[in-house]
Amino acid sequence: MPKRLSEVQNFMGKERLASIATVGHNNEPHVVPVFFTYEKGRVYVQTNRSSIKVRNLMKNYNVAIAVYNLPFGEEAVIIRGKARIIDSSEEFIKRTQDHVEKYQIKLDKLGRDSLGIPLFDRKIRCIIEVIPKRIIFW
Secondary structure, eight states: OOOOGGGHHHHHHHOOOEEEEEEOGGGOEEEEEEOOEEETTEEEEEEETTSHHHHHHHHOOEEEEEEEOTTTOOSEEEEEEEEEEOOOHHHHHHHHHHHHHHTTOOOOTTSBOTTOOBTTOTTTEEEEEEEEEEEEEO
16 A cells, blocks of 8 residues: 655665665666665765766666565555755765765765765766656555
8 A cells, every 4th residue: 555755754864775776778677786875855875976877877877776675575655756866075075975964874984985986076976966857655
């Protein structure tokens, strides 16, 4: 049974993993798991600037996100919409900090996570913002 959209913020704040689907070459879907944050109806994904999902979004901004609670998936949010890469340095820093806080990521003195990824380096990393056209929650 569908749930109220007013409950989406709480659900998205608790869940840790999403699947993002982009449209690749030959209109084939590309689906990968991602960490995310959610605020005021928008999803934010911190990722490598050279990733396949980012390359796909440069050609086709259509995207879908699925977030479901594990292990049984009794609840889920499905979002379809358009995506963009955030240009603003201030917005990039804010969204990256939100990501670090949600996932309690420990950074070294150079701002790298445990895998050595420099999360605050805009030459290497970027933020995808998903602007929903449709949100379904059950």
